[in-house]
Amino acid sequence: MLKPxxxxxxxFLDNKSVLxxxxxxxxxDGLASAIGLYFFLQKLIxxxxxxxxxSKISKKARIFLEKLKEKFPEFDPVFEEDINILxxxxxxxxxxxxxxxxxxxxxxxxxxxxxxxxxFIDHHYAEDLHLKQQKNRDFIIFEDYTSAxxxxxxxxxxxxxxxxxxxxxxxxxxxxxxxxxxxxxxKNTLESMAFLLEDNIEYQEILSMLKIEPHISEKIAxxxxxxxxxxxxxxxxxxxxxxxxxxxxxVANTLIKIGFDISIVISERKDEYRVSLRAKRRVCDQxxxxxxxxxxxxxxxxxGIGGGHEGAASIKISKEELNIKTIILEKIKEILNN
Numbered sequence: 155m156l157k158p159x160x161x162x163x164x165x166f167l168d169n170k171s172v173l174x175x176x177x178x179x180x181x182x183d184g185l186a187s188a189i190g191l192y193f194f195l196q197k198l199i200x201x202x203x204x205x206x207x208x209s210k211i212s213k214k215a216r217i218f219l220e221k222l223k224e225k226f227p228e229f230d231p232v233f234e235e236d237i238n239i240l241x242x243x244x245x246x247x248x249x250x251x252x253x254x255x256x257x258x259x260x261x262x263x264x265x266x267x268x269x270x271x272x273x274f275i276d277h278h279y280a281e282d283l284h285l286k287q288q289k290n291r292d293f294i295i296f297e298d299y300t301s302a303x304x305x306x307x308x309x310x311x312x313x314x315x316x317x318x319x320x321x322x323x324x325x326x327x328x329x330x331x332x333x334x335x336x337x338x339x340x341k342n343t344l345e346s347m348a349f350l351l352e353d354n355i356e357y358q359e360i361l362s363m364l365k366i367e368p369h370i371s372e373k374i375a376x377x378x379x380x381x382x383x384x385x386x387x388x389x390x391x392x393x394x395x396x397x398x399x400x401x402x403x404x405v406a407n408t409l410i411k412i413g414f415d416i417s418i419v420i421s422e423r424k425d426e427y428r429v430s431l432r433a434k435r436r437v438c439d440q441x442x443x444x445x446x447x448x449x450x451x452x453x454x455x456x457x458g459i460g461g462g463h464e465g466a467a468s469i470k471i472s473k474e475e476l477n478i479k480t481i482i483l484e485k486i487k488e489i490l491n492n
Contacts, residue, residue: 186328209257
């Protein structure tokens with residue numbers, strides 16, 4: 155499926171100007187998959203004009219990229235500082251399948267891009283995606299992959315294009331992060347990792363590069379989040395619920411580490427609630443729990459923006475919705491008791 159899909163665009167993309175980007179506040183997988191696609195298209199189509207742009211990059215992704223450039227000084231993908239979206243003949247968006255999750259520079263101007271070819275490359279659950287047959291829109295979705303970086307690895311493999319060593323490091327890191335340090339790895343994940351680690355790559359070195367000392371404010375948020383956590387028992391499963399002002403994703407991870415099977419962490423912002431959820435692999439497997447699918451469904455019902463992975467997902471919802479905790483808890487309990 156992947157190779158024929160890309161081949162169908164080769165003639166169109168020749169001598170064209172293409173923008174490659176990812177979702178808002180690009181994480182390491184979003185960053186790695188976009189940069190990987192950038193180099194792939196350059197090698198596949200010599201006359202293509204490629205541009206990399208990110209509205210914002212997460213702190214952890216930015217720090218890893220800085221470390222990577224220190225190790226490989228010659229590896230220096232150029233990021234555009236400012237762009238005119240009407241300049242491009244095609245736009246590739248990695249690690250998301252929704253305009254609403256792209257940067258505001260895209261999501262605010264979807265209507266004026268109706269004549270621009272836009273291709274989403276993603277691995278997240280996409281409800282009713284097969285119904286979205288729209289002109290100049292295409293979706294390359296592999297929901298059984300744990301990261302978008304794995305899809306990019308497949309592109310290099312399918313077209314037998316070699317990867318520079320620095321790019322192997324970057325894609326490996328993207329896979330590690332999005333697979334939960336391989337806790338949610340599957341056959342596709344391990345095949346991609348085996349391919350990337352074939353030569354001259356020290357896996358332990360990548361793990362070391364991924365280690366970032368958290369800021370004291372994040373440490374405090376984790377401690378307070380754990381202290382404030384509410385314990386809810388549903389059968390033999392333990393659900394932890396907590397409220398913090400920031401770092402909700404980190405706090406959700408912390409609650410899992412200290413013993414909860416499922417964590418729900420709610421952060422109240424100026425205009426919205428942001429909720430991060432995590433779940434252990436065991437509860438996902440035994441109860442057929444997929445947090446991304448669950449939040450996708452909830453977001454449709456309450457006009458939010460939600461989705462994610464099997465064991466890690468998030469949702470943003472207007473502060474007008476006062477019962478977000480109850481809504482999420484009821485849905486989780488329904489799944490656990492099904």
